[in-house]
Amino acid sequence: MSTPTVIDGLTDDRPAEILDLLAAQSPRASAFIVTIYGDVAAPRGGILWMGTLIECCAAHGISESLVRTAVSRLVENGRLAGERIGRRSYYRLTKAAEAEFSRAADRLYAPPPLPARMLLALGQRDLAEGWVRIGPEAALAPEGTTPPDGLVMATQGLAGVGDLPGIAARLWPLEDVAQAYRAFIATFAEIDTALADGENLGGATALALRLRLVHLYRAAALADPRLPADAVGADWPAGPARALFVKLYLKIAAAADRHIGLVFRNSDGFLPDTTENTSSRLAALRHERAQ
Numbered sequence: 001m002s003t004p005t006v007i008d009g010l011t012d013d014r015p016a017e018i019l020d021l022l023a024a025q026s027p028r029a030s031a032f033i034v035t036i037y038g039d040v041a042a043p044r045g046g047i048l049w050m051g052t053l054i055e056c057c058a059a060h061g062i063s064e065s066l067v068r069t070a071v072s073r074l075v076e077n078g079r080l081a082g083e084r085i086g087r088r089s090y091y092r093l094t095k096a097a098e099a100e101f102s103r104a105a106d107r108l109y110a111p112p113p114l115p116a117r118m119l120l121a122l123g124q125r126d127l128a129e130g131w132v133r134i135g136p137e138a139a140l141a142p143e144g145t146t147p148p149d150g151l152v153m154a155t156q157g158l159a160g161v162g163d164l165p166g167i168a169a170r171l172w173p174l175e176d177v178a179q180a181y182r183a184f185i186a187t188f189a190e191i192d193t194a195l196a197d198g199e200n201l202g203g204a205t206a207l208a209l210r211l212r213l214v215h216l217y218r219a220a221a222l223a224d225p226r227l228p229a230d231a232v233g234a235d236w237p238a239g240p241a242r243a244l245f246v247k248l249y250l251k252i253a254a255a256a257d258r259h260i261g262l263v264f265r266n267s268d269g270f271l272p273d274t275t276e277n278t279s280s281r282l283a284a285l286r287h288e289r290a291q
Helices: 016-023 029-044 050-058 064-076 095-109 161-171 174-196 203-221 238-263 276-290
Strands: 047-049 080-085 088-093 118-122 132-135 138-142 151-154
Touching: 016 174, 016 203, 029 047, 029 050, 029 064, 029 088, 029 095, 029 203, 029 276, 047 050, 050 064, 050 088, 064 080, 064 088, 088 095, 095 203, 095 276, 161 174, 174 203, 174 238, 203 238, 238 276
Parallel strands: none
Antiparallel strands: 047 088, 080 088, 118 138, 118 151, 132 138
16 A cells, blocks of 8 residues: 655655655665665666766665765765765776776676586685685685686586585575565565565665665575575575565666666766666666566
């Protein structure tokens, strides 16, 4: 059931489930700004006006002072670079951040298939991200992880595979990731049901909902080591969470993108509602949902 209300500039009717979500504890400012840049700015040139960031974050209970502090920290950390034009400040992704955001976007919008095998590296001391050391000179990683120089073996037939989930749980933070996926499902399953009842969202609400959707899913998906199915067990919640993310993102994408084109600004004016990059993301998600 929709509830006509006004909170932080959102004036369209919203299902109570969405109202509860937006009224819940505000996300951490710096992490949420990263979500905004990843979902909205990166595929549209990577530049946003500070005023746009402030207005967008206000809908999620994040104050202007927190936004300004978070942006300053992102600049200090080398992820954003600022430019002042007249009395307005604009912030763009740095080259290093663009590469980081591109890798994250691949995981969120077009993830590769899960690996079927594990890799074992022997005699290695310097290891890339994704490897977990299991001894002084031995380490494990899912297939697809950047291999080190030297001896790397891929598992074929693995004896004692029934013990693998327990071993994996000791090496990777699988319980924390599983809890994040389950929290995501619990939050958005109710919203999915509400929207299935014929609710039509205004653009401001659609974008606010999509940003929360991406923000909470990103926290789980980017922490997920993406191990083979044998290593996580049959009740691993990544699959149901992924299906829910894709379904909801596609359901609200058009309204959210139209709103972006109406209110989000960079140094040249309003952002385009769609670009080749945004269209590619949606095409990949539609293909995934059709499988």
